[in-house]
Amino acid sequence: EAQVTQNPRYLITVTGKKLTVTCSQNMNHEYMSWYRQDPGLGLRQIYYSMNVEVTDKGDVPEGYKVSRKEKRNFPLILESPSPNQTSLYFCASSLSRLHTEAFFGQGTRLTVV
Amino acid sequence: GQQVMQIPQYQHVQEGEDFTTYCNSSTTLSNIQWYKQRPGGHPVFLIQLVKSGEVKKQKRLTFQFGEAKKNSSLHITATQTTDVGTYFCAGRDSGAGSYQLTFGKGTKLSVIP
Numbered sequence: 723e724a725q726v727t728q729n730p731r732y733l734i735t736v737t738g739k740k741l742t743v744t745c746s747q748n749m750n751h752e753y754m755s756w757y758r759q760d761p762g763l764g765l766r767q768i769y770y771s772m773n774v775e776v777t778d779k780g781d782v783p784e785g786y787k788v789s790r791k792e793k794r795n796f797p798l799i800l801e802s803p804s805p806n807q808t809s810l811y812f813c814a815s816s817l818s819r820l821h822t823e824a825f826f827g828q829g830t831r832l833t834v835v
Numbered sequence: 836g837q838q839v840m841q842i843p844q845y846q847h848v849q850e851g852e853d854f855t856t857y858c859n860s861s862t863t864l865s866n867i868q869w870y871k872q873r874p875g876g877h878p879v880f881l882i883q884l885v886k887s888g889e890v891k892k893q894k895r896l897t898f899q900f901g902e903a904k905k906n907s908s909l910h911i912t913a914t915q916t917t918d919v920g921t922y923f924c925a926g927r928d929s930g931a932g933s934y935q936l937t938f939g940k941g942t943k944l945s946v947i948p
Contacts, residue, residue, distance in 0.1 A: 819934045823868070
């Protein structure tokens with residue numbers, strides 16, 4: 723089954739404790755991205771990757787890092803989480819950078835206390 | 836940077852009434868996509884429009900892309916309770932080298948039985 727898998731689905735952590743949210747897709751997609759969703763603000767892009775070892779900042783990259791060492795995986799790293807990073811995070815992938823249909827993961831609800 | 840504005844933010848309708856959400860971009864778009872997010876779920880792709888003035892239909896849903904490729908609309912005829920959710924538009928700037936997909940803030944649709 724074609725899918726985008728995120729882990730964990732829920733996470734509560736403390737300020738400053740490094741964490742990684744994993745994202746994996748099994749569709750051989752080139753383009754992957756991370757979004758955060760906050761009430762009233764919609765989906766805002768954090769980072770995106772057009773292919774292996776090619777990443778670029780989205781609209782809200784501060785406080786986040788990503789890597790794309792393999793085509794299928796695109797982890798989101800919070801080196802020192804802060805409470806303002808409490809949010810619902812979605813990973814998405816699409817076939818190419820020309821933006822065919824985007825497939826979204828189930829989401830990760832992160833709370834930083 | 837590119838901005839995509841979507842109105843209204845919320846819409847409450849009686850079951851059987853029609854519903855329309857509008858999307859406007861600050862820049863010319865190469866394409867526009869529409870997604871639906873059910874409560875507690877993740878965004879799911881509905882459709883992509885590419886051509887100026889394009890109109891596409893999916894059963895009770897009608898999607899339009901403006902002649903100038905800067906605006907779009909989604910119209911639902913005779914809403915049903917299964918239409919409940921948040922509808923997002925997403926567009927990519929037509930400028931060369933632009934690979935970022937920008938989402939509108941979404942329109943949350945409630946349907947009163």
